Structure formats: C-alpha cells, structure tokens
Amino acid sequence: MIYPTARSVVLTALGAPAALVIGVLVPHYWYLGLVWIVVMAMLILLDAVTARSTRALDIEMDKPGSVGAGAPFTVTTRLRFLRGGQPDRRGVPREIQVALSVDNRLDAGGARRANVRTIDGVGELDTVFTANRRGTALIGHVWARWTGPLGLAWVQRRDYFGAEIIVTPDIGLIHDKGIQLYLRDAAIGLIAQLDRGDGTEFDALTEFQSGMDRRTIDWKQSARHTELLAKEYRTERNNHIVFALDSGRTMCEPIDGLPRIDRAISAALLTAYVALKAGDRTSLFGFAGRPHVASPTVTGARAFASLQRVAAGIDYTAEESNYTLALTTLAGQLHRRSLVIVFTDFADPTSAELMLRATARLLDRHLVLFVTMRDAELSALAHDEPQEPMDVSRAVTAHALLRERAIVIAKLQRMGAHVLEAPHGQIGTQLVSRYVELKRRSLI
Template identity: 70%
Template sequence: MIYPSARSVVLTALGAPAALVIGVMMPQIWYVGLVWVVLLVMLTALDAISAKPPSSLKLELEAPPVTGVGAPFIATVHARFVRKDGSVSPRGAPRGVEIAAALGDRLDPSGSRRAFVPMVGGQAAFDMELTPNRRGPAEIASIWARWQGPLGLAWAQKHDQTQYEIAVTPDISPIYDEGVQLFLRDAAFGLIAQIERGEGNEFEALTEFQTGMDKRAIDWKQSARHLELLAKEYRTERNNHIVFALDAGRTMCEPIDGVPRIDRAITGALLTAYVALKAGDRASLFAFAGRPMLASPTVSGAKGFATIQRAAGAVDYGAEESNYTLALTSLSNQLHRRSLIVVFTDFADPTSAELMLRATGRMLQTHLVLFVIMRDAELADIAQGRPEDPADVSRAVAASALLRERAIVVARLRRMGAHVLEAPHDQIGTRLVDRYVTLKRRSLL
C-alpha cells in the first residue's frame, strides 16, 4: 500500500492560499495557481516509485510459543528488504521503518506497541516487552511496517497477518527458581533429608539422650531399667494428603498487580505441591466457583507434578459468586482420610464469609484446614492515604470497612481452629511452603 505522507498534505495545503490569490488578482491566468499542486502530486508519485516496494519487505515474528501468566517476555519483529532469491538487499533501503503490532486482550505491552526502528544494512528489529495477564491462547494478530521515500512525501506500507498464537500457562518459574532451594533448605534441618526419623508420631527407636533433645521424649521407665538416660525417636510421617482447593469465583478472578488472583494462587499452589511431592507426601487439586469445577487425581512422587500442573492449567475463570457450602461439602465427601486442605480464596461481603465459616466448621471436625489470603496493598493504601477531596474520603471509609470485615472473618477462622496465612501476592508461594513445613514439624498433618 502506498499513500501520501503528512508532509505532502501540508505542502499541498500551503499552496491553496497562493492559488486563491492568483485566481482573484489575475483571473486570466488562474491555472498558474494549480502548478504547485500538480508539482507536488508529481513529486509524491516520484517519491512513491523511488521507495522500496512493499513486496520486497519481509516481516518475521520471533516469540516464545509458551509462557507463564504474569511473566514478561520479549517478542521481536524482524524486518528486512530482500531480493527475489531471499538475500538481503540494502541498496535503496530507507533509514528506518515504523513497526506496529496488533495484540490480543491477554497481552499487555510494557511500552508502546509502535516504534520507529533504524535500519542497518537493510535490516531492522523491534523488541516488544509483553506480559500475559490471563491464561489461555494469547494472539499477536497482525504486524504493520511502513517507510518513506527519499523525499518523505509518500509512505509505503506492508501488512502481515501473522496470527501468531502463544499458549499462556500457569507460571512455574518459581518452582524451578525457588522450589529446589526451599527443598534443600528444609533438608538441612532434617525435615526432608532425614524423613524417616525426626519429629513425628510413629515410634521408631530408643536412643541415648543428648543435649538439645526434647525432654518430653525421655522414656523414664526404660532409662531406669538400663541405668542410662534414654529418649524416644519418632518417625516423621510420610504419605500425607495435601489438597489445594482453588476458589475460581468472581472475586478471585479480579486482578492484583495486573494478574488475576487465581493465577497468583495457582503459582503458590504449584510451588508448594512440588515441595510436598518431593517430601514424600501426596497432593491433589480441587477448583470451584458456583459449583465444583475440577478435581484432579491424587498423585505422589516428583513425577506426579506434571499431573498437578496440567490440572492447574485447566482451571477456568469464573464469573459467578463462589458457593462455599457446595464446594467444601463435595470436597469433604471425596476425602476418606485426614488431610491438609489448603484453601486459596478471598471474600468481599459478610454473607459469603458466613457461609464459608459454616462449611469450614464441618471440615475442621476431620481435616486440617489452612486458608491462604492475599493481602490487598491497594485497598490498604486507599484506607490509609491522605484524602484530597470528598470522593477520597468516601473511598477511604469503604476500604476501611472492607479491611475491618476481613479482619473479623480471619479472627473467627482462627478461633474455630483453622490456620490462616495472609501475605502479599509475591510472597504467597514461599510463605506457604514455610507454613507447610511448620505444620509438618509440629506433627499436625
């Protein structure tokens, strides 16, 4: 496609007053006023002919086929002028090209999606930093490139419909970056490397009491019989069942720092599941919104992590309110032994929180329940910020009321016997692993 540039239009418009004056003052030679316009049209046509033709420009997009939600990546558009044999043709190439891209709704650019890129040897490259904001197929639909002729009076444009699709999956980079480190860190304290012996409930053997051991482990009868101080060693339990219950309702699908809460929760759940499977425990995934959405099989061993990962990728975004009663009751009916149930959720109104409390009370009779709640820094900033106008005061009052209601619900959960972890979204994974290890150390699983 070839069309006039802004420079050509402005220069043509500047000739209009001169043509008007000639037509009024010397009507017998009125046609002289059109010379400027005709000259510019001819120069524009000449400029378009002199420019590199659109057919000689080749556009290529380089981007990863798979990426994690919330993980920035670079998509590079390569533009080069080529001959018929495919070799680069720098002769007559413009000084630079303007490149733009059409992005799908699941991709957020960190900068502009259009830029002027200088050409070197007939080639140019435009790097775009993109961040996926939701799981699913993300698309870079089209790429445009345009360049001017030598006089700058005409644009030549190339449009390439790439339809490049990127699969956005749960972000598992923390598993590889932090999972192994957390695993090795806990191993240093004897919680994983010495899994057979440690703090547990199953009696393992008698050993000589040493300084630093728990005095409650002393077996006084056996010590009197053998005339030496003996203590009991216990076997740290393995094969515990960890269930990660993900609330995928409307509230959890709202973004926090640009990424939906449910995706933040999935990342934390996958990190903890990786450590739990490495520690010899079993894990499964359960998702719900208005009704139960997904229940993965229970897996064990490091090889089972792929099953958990695939199940997490299949968790869809819900638009309805979460039904805690139906979801937690269905989950309880599926469990036939005491389990640790990690519930990732958020509550926005007292009614839904009350239903959640009732359903939790029934689960606590059999299972150990841990609620994971993301701290809302934006809501806290609104409540504590200095108001500038009456609207800010109203927002601060509403935010304070929501924070107060959340604190009341958290306190009631703790009084009922449930464990609650409230942390910033970027610390959910590591804090949850720490809490899991603490519960394991205290033999509460």
C-alpha cells in the first residue's frame, strides 16, 4: 500500500497560494500552479518506486506461550529485508514505524505503535504488555511502514500473525513465597514435621515426665503397665481444605488494574500449595449465579497442577452471586468436617444478608473463613480531605459503604466464622499465616 506523507501534502498545498499569486500578477501563466501539483505527484510516485519493496520485508515475532495474569511480559518483533533469502542492507530505511493490534486481555486493547531504528539492516521492537484477564490473548495484525529516500511517500505492509498467548492464573507468588512459607513453618514443626504435644491426632504413649500436662496421662494404660504413661498427640495432616471462589459481578471488578477474582485465585493457589505440602487435602469450588466449577479432592504436591488447571477455567461473569445455592450445594458435597475458605466481596446489604443465612447452615458442621480484599480507593475517598462539593458526597457514600462492610464482618464473626480482610498485595501471605494459625489451634 502506498500513500503520501504529511510532508508531501504540505508541499503540494503550498502550490495553491503560489498559483493564486501568479493568477493575480500574471494571469496568462495561471496554469503554473497546476504544473507544481503535477511535479509533486511525480516526485511522490518516484519516491514510492525507489523505496524498498514490501515483499522484501521479513517479520518475525517472539512471544511467550503462556503468562500469568497481572504479570508483565515482552513481545519482540524483528524486521529485516531479504533478497534471495539472504539479508540485504542496500536501501534499507533508517526508521520503520510498527503497529501491533492486540485484544483487551492485554492492557486496554487497541494497537501499540512505535518507531524502530534499523541497525545493519535489522530492526527490533520490544513491546511490554501486561495480561489483565485470563484466557487466550491474541496479537492479530502487524503493520509496518517506511518512507522513500525523499520522505514523500509511505510504503506500508500488513501481516496477520494471529499469535495466541494463554493467560493463566499467576503462580509467580507461589514460586517466590511458597517454598519460603513452607520451610518457615516446617522449622517450628507446624507443617513438615510431626508436632508432638499440639494437635488432636493420637501418636504414641510415652513415659510421663516432669513438666508434661497431667491431662495427657492415660490412667488405664498406666495401671496395666504399672508405670505412669502419657499420650502424645500430633497435628492432624489430612484435613480437608476447600477454596470457594466467588466469580460474580463484584469479584470481576478490577482492583489496582487486575480483577479481584484473579488476585483471589493467586492467593488460593498459594495456600493450596502450602496445604498440599503439609499433607492436607484440597479442592476448588467456583460459583457465581450458580456453581460452575468443582474440582475433585486432591492430596500431595504433585496434584497442584490439576488445581491450577481447574482455577484457569473459572470464567468472568456479570451475574450476581447466589450464595444460598452455592453454599448449600457445597455443604451437600462435604462429608467430613472441613475448612471452607470463601473468597468474596461484601457489595450490598441484601446479598450480604442472604450470604449470612447460607453461612449459618455451613457453620453447623464446618469451619468457615471469609477472605476479602481491602479497597484502598474506597478508604481514600472516605478519609481524604475534600477539595470541592462533589468530594463531600463521595466521602459520605464511601463512609456508608465501609460501615455496611464492617457490619457484615461483625455479624460473621458473631456467628462463629473467621474473617480475613487484607490489602490485595498481602492477601496470599496473610491467608497462609491464618491457615497455619488455625492448624496450630487445632480448630480444623
């Protein structure tokens, strides 16, 4: 495709006032203005003919096959001119303009444009993207254009690449923090080692010694063996941990550029990794208007990949969350006491009241922990000093929302549920700490 540059348009337009002046001063030579336009048209055509052909351009693209949601990554576009399959540096333009068309899973979508300078006939463009949503992201067309020697004509080429990048749940936090958290807790005997003296699972009988808790004495066995024996306990290692992920409308709203559900999935996978390392059994449960994801219960660190695949299938929805149906269905699937970790957000009093009623039935048999992310933007609106009248109304609304949120949290705690509210950047590590604390207290 060939079309004029801005320089050629301006130069051609300058012929109009010149033709006007000639027509006024020398009416017999008015046609000289038309000659200028013809000359410019010929120069534009000459510039396009002498520019490097679009057929000689070879475009390559290097991209990752998959990335984690919220993680930045680089796509490298490499341009070079060939002749007979070999690099050709003759007549290579000094600068090439490149544009990439991307969908809305990468940044805000649209196109990325940049100027690429060629060195020894080769140009490289490194474009940094951030995956905002899980799924299959697409880099579609690549446009490349350059000018001829005179800079009067653009020569443009468009290629369709259709490069797919699979955006998965971000497990970078697991690689960075998972092993550290596991080893930290193993050092004090909470996860990797048997924690004798704490827990509910009987381990062995031992001779009673000074300093031991007298309540651990087994009087029947002591009488049978004619010596004072005490029971040793250890932390139970096969607890059932269920991660219930709300993917409804409020959880799909972004917080700091990434949907809440993606941040919740990362925190759930981090905790699941530590729990599997600890010998506990884990499963995932996803819901919105109705339950749509239920993974089998798995055990062992090798099963973590299956949880990751199930988490990748939790889709974004615009439906309101149906807590009654979801938590009732989940309660029917659990056949033993479990720790149910619910990732959700308290949006309005009506849905919160329905959630409280459904939670009451779940608490009869199971330990329930609600995890929610603190909204820094809402807190800022509520506490920042107003600068104009609209800021006052925003602050009042933000205060009302925060008050309703605090009421729901207080009701959940009075019912016996545990609540973890933390900033989105700390939700994963704080959840692991809360999980370890519940194990230490033998509440599961």
